[in-house]
Amino acid sequence: MRFVYLFVILWMICCLADPVIAKRSHKSAAVSKPRAITSQPAVYGIGQLANQLNYLVSENSSTADIGVYVKSMKFGDQLYARNINQPLTPASTLKVLTAEAALIFLKPEYRFSTQLLTDAKSVKNGVLQGNLYVVLSGDPSLTYNDLVDLMMNLRTQQIQAVAGNVYIDNTAYDQSFYGPGWEWKDKSYCYAAPISASIINHNCLPFKVLPSKVPGQTAQVETSPKFFYPTIKNYVVTKASRTRACSVHLSPSLSSGLEIDGCMPKGSTWGVSYVVTDVPEYNRALFKSVLKQLSVRVYGTVTFGTAPENPSLIGMHASKPLSELISEMLKKSDNVIAGALFKKLGQLYTRHPGSWENGSLAVSQILSRHAGLNTSGLRILDGSGLSSYNLATPAQMMQVLDYAYHHPSSGDAFIAALPIAGVDGTLKHRMGNIARKVRAKTGTISGVVSLAGYVVTADKEVLAFVIMINGSKGFTWKYKEMEDNIATALTRYKRMG
Secondary structure, three states: OHHHHHHHHHHHHHHOOOHHHHHHHHHHHOOOOOHHHHOOOOEEHHHHHHHHHHHHHHOOOOOEEEEEEEEEOOOOOEEEEEOOOOOEOOHHHHHHHHHHHHHHHOOOOOOOEEEEEEOOOOEEOOEEOOOEEEEOOOOOOOOHHHHHHHHHHHHHOOOOEEOOOEEEEOOOEOOOOOOOOOOHHHHHOHHHOOOOOOOOHHHEEEEEEEOOOOOOOEOEEEOOOOOOOOOEEEEEEEEOOOOOOOOEEEOOOOEOEEEEEEEEEOOOOEEEEEEOOOHHHHHHHHHHHHHHHOOOEEOOOEEEOOOOOOOEEEEEEEOOOHHHHHHHHHHHOOHHHHHHHHHHHHHHHHOOOEOHHHHHHHHHHHHHHHHOOOOOOOEOOOOOOOOOOOEEOHHHHHHHHHHHHHOHHHHHHHHHHOOEOOOOHHHOOOOHHHOOOEEEEEEEEOOEEEEEEEEEOOOOOEEEEEEEEEEOHHHHHHHHHHHHHHHHHHHOEEOOO
């Protein structure tokens, strides 16, 4: 019954939902690589499959360490195994482990909660007679507008002033914002934004820089009402349209506002994203601004502190359910969601502030106890796969895929969240020749390419597969081509007899 049920998910929904796409996939196959595979009608039996995969792997084995594991989800037999017990850097396929552990432990319906609390016993003449607490939970989907809506509860309850202080409680997670082994250059990009209890708009602020009409004058900065921006000090100068050696620079500190300087040529518009590295200062500025907008006076200060036990609830914001957050995380390979879930698991599993260390402990032990994961040699440092120091074996990845497939309480949400070949997510522009026949998580960092998920064969049999490649930096395109070719071969596999 389990096979029939998931076959409906992986085949009828994915392969038969759009006959137009199916026709396009045949047309795509005629022109896509590899020609040797697409010209074959089928790959018969384990022997022929092994020969085909050995050939594909051998073309890249001189430049990389390669692990490949293929297993039937219907019969449970091993169809192909190469270096399946060799620890390799998984890159973003590590999110497979984070996602399944979160779905097992937190359940698909779990929601992050951001709360507005008080220790006051009363409100007199519009003045809250005590302190106000904004308790941040590490919700990776929290936005500036969500916080404005939350703070609007003050006006709804006729609170016009706070007699005490406004405390920002960011103690859900520790203060180590960057994962172990993250490269310094990554930290200036939004995909590696800080993972703290306060994640507002992914801790990333996009804006546009537009040149003046007259060279020599200051450029213009265009912001969005969907984000809170600290005071922006703009020193970008417009140059002649033919100027090439121009760039803009952002100050990392917010102590005196966000400073942007440099130059840009006339006639161009640049999109710029600022990663909020000074999270506490950004939080303080944001809540001061929101309180001012709402005309709520604070007699004390806006600072940081822990909410007391048994406070009164003024308002609450709940995130979308975990199943939807997991979908965004896997489809887009979102590192911020992965990092937040990693620390949330650590926090709730150990009952201490979420950290990289207890997140690692939580994911390992949850999967060990529930999925029977052999954790020997497993090194999970950040939950997202950004760190090149993460290590996992193809066999360990397969254990999690196997468990997810056969346990619908967590696995159905997990499988539904995986990118679909030729359709969406990080596989939208890959494997168009076998569109909708593969659901898998991708992984790519410098010198590392990986792919792990499920494929439907020519016999309509569901296989789980893991491909992990640790090789040379300049061969990423070639390694991805090998992955696509292996997946194509698996879709053409037929059992003998």
